[in-house]
Amino acid sequence: MKIKKAYLLKKFFGLSLALAGVFLSFKSYQAPNNDKILSYTVNLKSQNLGFYWQNESGQNFKSILNLKNWLITKNKTLVFATNGGMYKTDNTPLGLFIQDNKIIEPLNNRNGEGNFYLKPNGIFYITNDNKGVVCKSRSFVNNGKIKYATQSGPMLVIDGSIHSAFKEGSKNLNVRNGVGILPNNRVVFAMSKEPINFYDFAVYFKRLGCKNALYLDGFVSRMYLPSMKWIQTDGNFGVIIGETSN
Numbered sequence: 001m002k003i004k005k006a007y008l009l010k011k012f013f014g015l016s017l018a019l020a021g022v023f024l025s026f027k028s029y030q031a032p033n034n035d036k037i038l039s040y041t042v043n044l045k046s047q048n049l050g051f052y053w054q055n056e057s058g059q060n061f062k063s064i065l066n067l068k069n070w071l072i073t074k075n076k077t078l079v080f081a082t083n084g085g086m087y088k089t090d091n092t093p094l095g096l097f098i099q100d101n102k103i104i105e106p107l108n109n110r111n112g113e114g115n116f117y118l119k120p121n122g123i124f125y126i127t128n129d130n131k132g133v134v135c136k137s138r139s140f141v142n143n144g145k146i147k148y149a150t151q152s153g154p155m156l157v158i159d160g161s162i163h164s165a166f167k168e169g170s171k172n173l174n175v176r177n178g179v180g181i182l183p184n185n186r187v188v189f190a191m192s193k194e195p196i197n198f199y200d201f202a203v204y205f206k207r208l209g210c211k212n213a214l215y216l217d218g219f220v221s222r223m224y225l226p227s228m229k230w231i232q233t234d235g236n237f238g239v240i241i242g243e244t245s246n
Contacts, residue, residue, distance in 0.1 A: 035193070036192060036193055036194055036196065037190050037191070037192050037193065037196075037201075037204055038190065038191050038192075038193055038223055038225065038228065038230055039188055039189065039190040039191075040080050040188070040189045040190075040223070040225055040228075041182065041186050041187070041188050041189075042080075042132075042186060042187045042188075042189070042243060043186050044126060044130040044131065044132050044186070044187060045130055047079075047243055048243060048244050048245065049126065049148075049187070049241065049242070049243050050148065050241075050242055050243075050244065051084060051097070051098075051099055051126075051148040051149075051150060051239055051240075051241055052067055052099075052239070052240045052241075052242055053091075053093065053097065053099065053104065053238060053239050053240070055070055060091045060238075061237075061240055062091060062235065062236050062237060063233065063234055063235045063236065063237070064078075064081045064222060064224045064232065064233045064234070064235055064240060064242075065233035065234065067081060067240050067242060068081070068224070068233060071242075071244055075246065076244040076245070076246060077244060077245050077246070078224065078242055078243075078244055079226075079227070079242075079243040079244060079245050080189075080223075080224060080225050080227075080242065080243040081223070081224040081240055081241065081242040081243070082177055082189055082191065082216070082221070082222065082223045082224070082240070082241055082242075083177065083216060083217055083220060083221055083222055083235060083237040083238075083239070083240060083241075084124075084150045084152075084216060084237070084238075084239035084240055084241035085097075085124075085150040085151060085152040085216055085217065085238060085239045086115070086116045086152050086153070086216075086217055086238070087237065087238025087239070088238070091236070091237065091238045092105065092238060093105045093150065093151070093238045093239050094108060094116055094151070094152075094238070095107065095108035095116065095121070095123075095137070095150070095151025095152065095153075096108065096123055096137075096140070096149055096150070096151035097149065097150055097151070097238075097239055098125065098142075098146050098147070098148055098149035098150075099148060100147065100148075101128070101144070101145075101146065101147055103142070107123075107137065107140065107151065108137075108151060109137055109138060115153060115154060115215065115218070116152060116153045116154075117153065118153055118154035118163075118165060119153070119154070120136040120137065120138065120153070120154065120155050120158065120163075121136075121137050121151065121152065121153020121154050121155060122134060122135060122136050122137055122151070122152065122153060122154070122155040122212070122214040123135055123136075123137055123140045123149055123150065123151045123152075123214070124149070124150055124152075124179050124214050124216075125140075125146050125147075125148060125149035125150075126146070126147050126148045126149075127145055127146055127147060128145045128146070128147050129145075130147075131185065132181055132185070132186075132187040133181065134155075134179060134180060134181050134210075134212040134213060134214045135212060136155060136158065137151060137153070150216075150239050150241070152214055152215060152216050152217065153214075153215060154198075154215055155212065155213070155214055155215070156178055156180070156198070156201060156202040156205055156213040156214060156215050157180065157202055157205050157206050157210050157211065157212055157213040158212060159211060159212065160206070160211045162199065162202045162203065162206060163198070163202060165198075166197070166198040166199040166202055167197075167199060168199045168200075169197075169199075170197040170198065170199055171197070172197050172198065173195035173196060173197055174195050174196070174218040174219050175191070175192050175193075175194065175195055175196070175218060175219060175221050176191070176192050176196055176198075176201050176215065176216075176217070176218040176221060177189070177190065177191035177192070177215075177216045177217060177218070177221035177222075177223065178190055178191075178201065178205065178213055178214055178215045178216050179213065179214050179216060179241075180205040180208065180210030180212065180213030180214070181210055181211065181212060181213075182208060182209060182210060183209040183210075183211075188205070188208060188210065189223070189241070190204060190205065191221050191222075191223045192221075198215070201215075220235065220236070220237065222234065222235045222237075224242075
């Protein structure tokens with residue numbers, strides 16, 4: 001009888017440890033919100049994420065509010081939105097922009113000044129079978145099966161390592177937003193609620209397990225996330241990334 005009890009206890013504790021391991025593994029794939037960073041995770045297999053720039057009349061949306069109001073005319077509700085990459089003074093995307101499988105703006109591998117040109121910069125894209133990818137711009141290949149793509153820079157995390165140009169303790173502080181791919185292949189968007197340096201922002205994505213993460217922009221960054229009572233609808237952007245529901 002004692003042997004049987006000991007056996008059952010051993011099995012119980014073994015199962016408990018296994019379940020705890022699964023729970024911790026699952027938890028590590030979540031994007032925690034805290035006092036400094038707001039985040040939102042998207043499952044592209046079940047959630048409707050799109051990239052927006054202009055309406056059917058060729059007018060730039062510019063602000064989240066304009067996009068939200070336009071979607072209402074299409075009987076759609078905006079669930080989440082954030083600015084989706086750097087842009088020129090006329091709100092034209094500074095780099096690659098693909099929408100509905102069409103190349104609207106070409107890949108930009110030129111050299112220049114500013115964050116966009118801090119190599120390697122990168123691309124966030126979504127395939128026709130709803131897989132999210134973040135990669136270096138020079139590694140990008142358009143196989144004709146890419147539904148959406150936006151180019152920005154610099155990369156925050158590259159193959160599991162923080163961008164070598166970032167310095168711990170840097171005083172280069174700004175509100176920043178970015179995107180990464182979690183180990184469970186879901187997409188995580190994050191925006192700092194207060195000024196943060198590149199290094200600390202990249203660390204956030206790395207700790208989530210993102211092998212690759214891309215900086216979208218800073219200072220102008222906004223996020224619309226009413227489920228978290230975070231509602232920013234202003235802005236003057238190029239590409240806007242948004243999730244909708246009917």
